[in-house]
Amino acid sequence: MALKSLQYNQHTFDISYEILNPEATVDLIILPGWGSNKELMKNSFGAYMDTFRHIYIDLPGFGNSTSGVALETKDYARIVELFMIHINASKDIILGHSFGGKVALLLEPKVLVLVGSTGIMVPKPIKIKLKIAIYKLFKLFGLTKFRSLFVAEDAKSLSEPMYQTFKNVIDEDLSEKFSSSDAKTLLCWGDKDTATPLSIAHKMQKLLKDSALKIYDGDHYFFMNHAKEVSDAIKSIFLKTLEHK
Amino acid sequence: MKLTILFGGASFEHEISIVSAITLKEKLAGYELSFIFCDQDHRFYLIDSSKMKANTFSRGEHKGMSQVSLTNGYFEKKGMFSSTKHAGVVLNLIHGADGEDGTIASLLDFFDIKYIGPRIDASVFSYDKRYTKWLCEAKKIKTIEYEVLSSNEHKNINIKYPIIVKPARLGSSIGVSIVKEESELDYALDVAFEFDKSVIIEPFMCGIKEYNLAGFMAKGEFYFSIVEEPQKNEFLDFEKKYMDFSRSGSVEKAELSPAIEAKLKSTFEKIYENLFEGALIRCDFFVLNSEVYLNEVNPIPGSMANYLFDDFKSSLELLASSLPTQRRAKTNYDYIHSISKAKGK
Numbered sequence: 001m002a003l004k005s006l007q008y009n010q011h012t013f014d015i016s017y018e019i020l021n022p023e024a025t026v027d028l029i030i031l032p033g034w035g036s037n038k039e040l041m042k043n044s045f046g047a048y049m050d051t052f053r054h055i056y057i058d059l060p061g062f063g064n065s066t067s068g069v070a071l072e073t074k075d076y077a078r079i080v081e082l083f084m085i086h087i088n089a090s091k092d093i094i095l096g097h098s099f100g101g102k103v104a105l106l107l108e109p110k111v112l113v114l115v116g117s118t119g120i121m122v123p124k125p126i127k128i129k130l131k132i133a134i135y136k137l138f139k140l141f142g143l144t145k146f147r148s149l150f151v152a153e154d155a156k157s158l159s160e161p162m163y164q165t166f167k168n169v170i171d172e173d174l175s176e177k178f179s180s181s182d183a184k185t186l187l188c189w190g191d192k193d194t195a196t197p198l199s200i201a202h203k204m205q206k207l208l209k210d211s212a213l214k215i216y217d218g219d220h221y222f223f224m225n226h227a228k229e230v231s232d233a234i235k236s237i238f239l240k241t242l243e244h245k
Numbered sequence: 246m247k248l249t250i251l252f253g254g255a256s257f258e259h260e261i262s263i264v265s266a267i268t269l270k271e272k273l274a275g276y277e278l279s280f281i282f283c284d285q286d287h288r289f290y291l292i293d294s295s296k297m298k299a300n301t302f303s304r305g306e307h308k309g310m311s312q313v314s315l316t317n318g319y320f321e322k323k324g325m326f327s328s329t330k331h332a333g334v335v336l337n338l339i340h341g342a343d344g345e346d347g348t349i350a351s352l353l354d355f356f357d358i359k360y361i362g363p364r365i366d367a368s369v370f371s372y373d374k375r376y377t378k379w380l381c382e383a384k385k386i387k388t389i390e391y392e393v394l395s396s397n398e399h400k401n402i403n404i405k406y407p408i409i410v411k412p413a414r415l416g417s418s419i420g421v422s423i424v425k426e427e428s429e430l431d432y433a434l435d436v437a438f439e440f441d442k443s444v445i446i447e448p449f450m451c452g453i454k455e456y457n458l459a460g461f462m463a464k465g466e467f468y469f470s471i472v473e474e475p476q477k478n479e480f481l482d483f484e485k486k487y488m489d490f491s492r493s494g495s496v497e498k499a500e501l502s503p504a505i506e507a508k509l510k511s512t513f514e515k516i517y518e519n520l521f522e523g524a525l526i527r528c529d530f531f532v533l534n535s536e537v538y539l540n541e542v543n544p545i546p547g548s549m550a551n552y553l554f555d556d557f558k559s560s561l562e563l564l565a566s567s568l569p570t571q572r573r574a575k576t577n578y579d580y581i582h583s584i585s586k587a588k589g590k
Contacts, residue, residue: 002435005396016439019432064439087431 004086008079015083016064020046020054027089028052031080033098037063041097044224048231055089059100061162070164073172077106093238098196098220099169105177111238112183116196116220119174120203178207185211186237188230190222212237246276246562247333249320253283257419257440258341261547263302265338268548270297272557279331281320282307283339289313291322315356334565337362337545341415345545346372359568363524363544370520371542373414374445384515387538389531392446396438407449410434412441423449450533456499458509459527459550463567467514468560470553472506474499496552508537516542523569525549
């Protein structure tokens, strides 16, 4: 683990990170999902792809990285970009899980690996729609103290700025960014993913110019059991970028 | 012997302290031991001896056990109608922050509790590697040349590569790296800065010999452990050192000349005297061309370096019977009385 302090928009962010295979020349940046951390990612991928320099980053506000202000997804991308300049990293391959996938997309890497990524809105399940409708009704009658029964699992126990950040990033559609992306993209998905259902991957594939979809057995965290297969897929897609030259 | 083992603490070495305490429980079997755990929020819990397992703490089971607090002379368990005393000598086994930085020493001194461990001033000089260098300078003890870097100030390093980068205030090799060339420096510094804003840089010398010696002073005399040459591939990384903390077997005595051994012991005495009384410490030395250099002082070594002592139990008992007593200023209000008298009141 290591810690670097950055200044962004007059605020200081301590970014906690870890580098594996420091002597490798191709960079693989790995961004965890919302509320997750670099250790979870490292435990999955750390043992594989040793020809890449792995750079595991805790996104601001999660793991050991700090954030005292509300951020938007594009701020996350700028902060990661700034951090990459500091450690002299290039955008060869960026892997993002869930919310990290959205950030990875905005960073415009050469090879983009989206693992159960967010970024495209799909209709909310009827259960959630109902929950929201009921809460709005409650609010009308001033019954906001029942909020904790309704608030999303991901938003519970968040600090004030992080709750604002959550609201900033949650209902966000980046369809245009997907359409304009030139990255060679690998989509990896769990077939039983309920957080980011497989239909999202299909939509992304339609929008992206150059993408491949690999489906694995499992939920939103399927990669923890399929790290080797995902790693092999990343290696082969990276090799393809070399062929073009 | 009755002994209260105090462990845990809000420190990067919290978990190591738990491992140390569990190891000592086995090493000191037969003693009347009680265990007091300090959690990360500075609450003290009395831990049932049968629950002294690593999982107890990682699962948070200690939270269901009785809390204790400090009061004059002892730890106290307050019940609904009564309270139970936990008097007796405390063994301060909190590594790193809290335990070795003087915080626990201050608490125990303040509440007049007898303890094995470094006093406040000894803690200050051994906890921060920069101050250890200053102490050595004052006591004419050789140390390796060094430079200090801080996270909020950039400056060039004059020491030639390879170098070793260490957080100023951390033991157990946490955050330590060897840097072979300048391109690796930035990351090594960030690794160290995760733990401390100040970093010490020393030349990394291949082929330098490393020796550890533990000991203490009791009843005016020094007692030493055997000298150990720690195993190292390049240097002890955290995982190796961590394993080190649960060590309970014995080690081979290092092969070294009687002259060097005598030099190690006299250097140990020099550093210990009038500062570390009451503590069992381990000094880590370097030897190069028959010169002895002090590397660092561990005033609370992992599992009290039990594996270096032939008879650890009686060594600890001897130390416990010879703890320094505090001198506290007596207040009898003479001055106020005399003024009052002079004023005729």
